[in-house]
Amino acid sequence: MHGRPRVTQTCDPARQKHEEEKAAKFQALLRQVLHNHRHRIFSKEALLQNAKLLELNPELYTAWNYRKVAVTHLLESQLDEAIRKSIVDNELEVVERALMRNYKSYGAWHHRKWVLHFGLSNLDKEYRLLDKLLTSDARNFHGWAYRRFLAGISKATEEQELQYTIKKINENFSNYSAWHSRSTLLSKQLQNNIIEKDTWLKVLTEEYDLVQQAFFTEPDDQSGWFYLLWLLSQTVFPSRPFVTGFWPPNGHSNLFDPNVPSMANCNILIFFSLPVCGVNSETVSMSSSSEGLNSEFKVSWISITDDSQFSKGWRAELTDCNKCLEAGMSLTLNVQVGAKPGITSRHGPLLGVHNLTVNIELGSSSCSAPEKHYSRITWPEECKQTSKFEDSPNDIFGCPSLPLQRHLEPLSEWQEKTLTNQINTCRELLELENDSKWAMLMLARLLVAYDQFASSSEHGMDEVQQLYKRLLEVDPTHQYYYNEQLSLIRFHQITVDLHESSEHFWRSDQTQNLWVRFNHLSLSKLGYFERLTGVQNLDLSKNKLQSLEGIEMLQFLVNLDVSNNHLTSITALRPVSHLPKLQALNIKWNEIGKHMIDKNRYLFPTVLNNSAKKHLKNNLNKEEGPVHWEVYEIFGRMLVLRQLDIHGNPISENEAFRSNLLLAVPSLVWLDAENVSTE
Amino acid sequence: MDGNELFGQADLEAHTQFALFLFHGLPSSAQCEETNRITLAYFLISSLDLLRTLPFIDKTQIIDWVYAHQVLPSSRSDASDCFNGFRGSLFSGAIFSPLGASALRYDGGHLASTYSALAILSILGDNFSRVQKHSLLMSMRKLQQHDGSFTSTHMGSETDLRYIYCAVAISVILKDWNGIDKGNAIRYVMSCQSYDNGFGLSPGLESHGGATYCAIASLFMLGCIYMDPLSKEASSTLFDVKGVIKWCVQRQTKSGGYQGRSNKDPDACYAFWVAGSLHLLGAGHLCNVNALENFLGKCADKHGGFSKWPGETPDILHAYYGICGLSLLGKPQLKCLCCKLGISTEAAEKLELLSQV
DSSP: OTTOOOOOOOOOHHHHHHHHHHHHHHHHHHHHHHHHHHTTOOOHHHHHHHHHHHHHOTTOHHHHHHHHHHHHHHHHTOOOHHHHHHHHHHHHHHHHHHHHHOTTOHHHHHHHHHHHTTSOSOHHHHHHHHHHHHHHSTTOHHHHHHHHHHHHHTTOOHHHHHHHHHHHHHHOTTOHHHHHHHHHHHHHHHHTTSSOHHHHHHHHHHHHHHHHHHHHHOTTOHHHHHHHHHHHHHHSOOOOOOEEEEESOTTOEEEEOTTSOGGGSSEEEEEEEEEEBOOSTTTEEEEESSTTOTTTSEEEEEESSSOSSOEEEEEEEEEOGGGTOOTTOEEEEEEEESSSSOOBOSSOBOOSOEEEEEEEEEOOOGGGSOGGGOOOOOOGGGOSOEEEOOSOHHHHHSSSOOOOOOOOOOOOHHHHHHHHHHHHHHHHHHHHOTTOHHHHHHHHHHHHHHHHHOSSOSHHHHHHHHHHHHHHHHOGGGHHHHHHHHHHHHHHHHHTTTTTOOTTEEEETTTOOEEEEOOSSOOOOOOOGGGGTTOOEEEOOSSOOSOOTTGGGOTTOSEEEOOSSOOOOGGGGGGGGGOTTOOEEEOTTSOTTTSOOOGGGGTTTTOOOHHHHHHHHHHHTTOSSOOOHHHHHHGGGOTTOOEEEOTTSGGGGOHHHHHHHHHHOTTOOEETTEEOOOO | OTTSOSSOHHHHHHHHHHHHHHHHOOOGGGGGGGGGHHHHHHHHHHHHHHTTOGGGSOHHHHHHHHHTTBEEOOOOGGGTTOOOSBOSOSTTOOOOOTTOEEOOTTOOOOHHHHHHHHHHHHHTTOOOTTOOHHHHHHHHHTTBOTTSOBOSSTTOOOOOHHHHHHHHHHHHHHTOOTTSOHHHHHHHHHHTBOTTSOBOSSTTOOOOHHHHHHHHHHHHHTTOEEOOTTTSOOEESSSOHHHHHHHHHTTBOTTSOBBSSTTSOBOTTHHHHHHHHHHHTTOGGGSOHHHHHHHHHHHBOTTSOBOSSTTSOOOHHHHHHHHHHHHHTTOTTSOOEETTTTEEHHHHHHHHHSOOO
């Protein structure tokens, strides 16, 4: 029923009668076929009736299955090769007629494959028929799937099939199906060692030439560009993960406060260049210099994101340290990462071995200060006076800056040459075709990839920025994506030398808090959080953020201002709920409650905490309005939150929401301007 | 946007009328879909639910009708391999009983019909008390092949990602994973990923919007995608989530509609398959909603329903996925869609709380 031209239908009694007769005939035929099926009647007539039915409706899988039973039965009792062959040929004809009715019928294609398994059919004929189909409909995916199937049973070599893809590509460079098929064939050759690693480079070079012809011929067509992306992924591989930093830095101390929840307590953090798994007390060894103390405290490694397996940041939560420590005493821990195998990313195991010495001391932290002593903080925007802060950035970051490590494996000569070639090709193409969207997008991606490996970066980024700005003009459909890329580049430029410049450091004169401020910058996506580790007060207000993805890396945040952004739901605050020390959060003037959101991404499988589940259960059947179980899910995890500014969101007007909020966050003292502490 | 909306109250009423009209009788053009009758019913009932007009139909009657499609276990020897799920329709001659009927010879459940039946029951708030869960799941397990894929019936069929999705969704709805070898299913899904990061229907096939949805939704429900729901892009141990997002983003065409494969014309139903996948991956904001709304506006018929392409005759499938598209656009008149299960979030939340059946 797809894509048929529209016919206006009028009510014609003669026609209606005809339709009714047709339906009755169909019903009679169906009953007959099912009867034959039930009583295992496989006569010539029965098979004809079945064929007739399938011609009318190829979707009747029961009718196809009847044919399978019948054919198996007929072949079993037949030894004459010629008759056996004619039985099978007859099946192919039935399928052909069904395909003429609906060439997308899965059941019909499946039957055809089943029939060929008897090995009684002429495969050359099948290839010819298929070629006809793929000539009239070059993208038919049943056809391409059938081609793969035929190649399998006729033991066609990959080389033969590659020749076919070239034929189809030469007929039409836009045949995405042919390009796709080519990539799978080449990958298979490489996997099965038909192409040796050395020859592979030669093959790739030829493929680069081929695809270049394609996009110089049809620069607006995406087929070649996707193929080029695949070639690049075969040329430059993701590097192995490495440690980018520790907290506290080597040789420094950390406080253990027995009165603080373990997630906010004395912790050791390890950051990696890529998400890794396998961080645990076996792969990270911890030994104490003081004999006999080892067994007293407990260590558990927690991923600082929701992803319990792969994360860029891991936190060791130490408990029971007070059992082996007295005030004024300190415990020295030697931490070793990478000596034992087990820590790996999706692309390979960790590079290098790292040693770290940390001192643990008993003390009390600000998180354990009684709630009633908490006084409402003033956000930078509200401060009458703020001033640039130009002293040591160490005060901003709470301790000496983390040495950021950057040791990617350098590119080989061939890789370097290939990347440069492709960059130049895109530039050439853009000189001919100024508005080629795909050439711009590819060039931007190539430059970003190249920048990662270049020893001195930066100059390429201005060009990337220009490219994305042009893309916004020529391809507004994907504006949100391009804006995110622009925002990332902007954020990269702002943060790359953060420790050297004081442009974004402010001191609020009232509270003396030191803030890092990235406000009013039109940011829609953030990144590079490893450069901000240690920041305690962060202002991201007046941007265009819809997501706070990655902010959980800033484990030392105490005050966070994300007011005047585009956050659309409480669930968007999920990364914030992983900040163990967060005391004040400003989400004023966002769009929370304005839109419908599928919150069920939490469910199936459930990741809800018990209080959220309980709330959902209690309210689902009573309430007519939305059920605010996500309040428990998100805010319920913020154990030391004292101040929440939420005014200016549609949801903040909702009484049920506010009362649930107070139940979910017992530590809350200030909700907007109101003191809500129970004491 | 407010005030001169493309989809106002009158349009939504037309879509309701369209679904109700078809609910009471199908046109002759739907005759090839006889075996999928229950799936058509799912499209219509879920449409009415999303449009908040479910009260117009008789729930008890439909629940009985759905159960009549259940293939009950039979002691007959030739029924030992039979899939005790739900049939697509009563075309094979099973008697009508509000409990279900045991299998006739060469009769049996179909995975897609079973998913549709359970989805309807979830939407209507049934508690699955009449579902023969044990035999359903035990016989479903026999449909799983060595490579992890599923056939749709015990009599054999093609195998692809569609049936993995059905088997996974069935397990989620019934809250029991005994009918599926999860590890094997996951391996099969991953073997369907193509070089451009999208997923094909079976290993080695070209990336396809519908297949990509089946893969992403299945991997989510199989617990392979970890995420901060909605707050950030998902992450997975198995594949490059950002790559899939990039593939999906580029499926939105100049006209605002989504195409199912590269270089194909946009089609209304991919508003669900592709934009829905983006939503699942936490990248719903990368969909250009105004452009998509424009495209859907062109596919909407003034008498209700949506067609595949602008100017064509509307059909049930595209009408349903058009409505799903409207829900994903955040139209407040509609209920919110649970992208993973293909039912409203309200129905899904109830499902979550249903005590073990």
